[in-house]
Amino acid sequence: MSEYLQRPVQTLSGGQEQRVAIAGALAEACKALILDEFTTFLDESDQMGVIKAVQNLLDISEVTALWVTHCLEELEYADGAVYMEDGRVITHGDAASISKFIKAKQSLYIHRINS
Structure with missing residues (x-):
């Protein structure tokens, strides 16, 4: 991101x-990141690259990340997950x-709408 510095x-x-x-x-050496839909504004081609970069940083640091997402592909980078509906776990x-x-x-929902 150095090209955007000025x-x-x-x-x-x-x-x-x-x-x-x-x-x-990350530069502030925070201990926790709360990332709410942090890939939303990224091009699809950039989304996984940014996720992998954040994951690599988390792997080598003592930073914990909690991220909110609707993108199921992001689950492969998570140690754990919480599924919520209407604000309830x-x-x-x-x-x-x-x-x-x-x-x-999803399968149950698709079966219901196709019945």
Whole structure:
């Protein structure tokens, strides 16, 4: 992001702003990151790259990240997950079991609408 160092903030895209905000939090040596839909403004091609970069930083530092997402592909980078509906915790566990739970709910929903 060094190429954006001298640019006014208002000239940055949403994705660039997201990256700068994450970089700033990491530069401040924070112990926890709360990332709410942090890939939303990124191009699809950039989303996984940013997730992998954040994951690599988390792996080599003592920073904990909690991120909110609707993107099931991001579960593969999680140590654990919580599934919520209407602000209530429905289930929680390791990422694989939550992914399986969500896919089962999707399958049931699809079966209902096709019946």
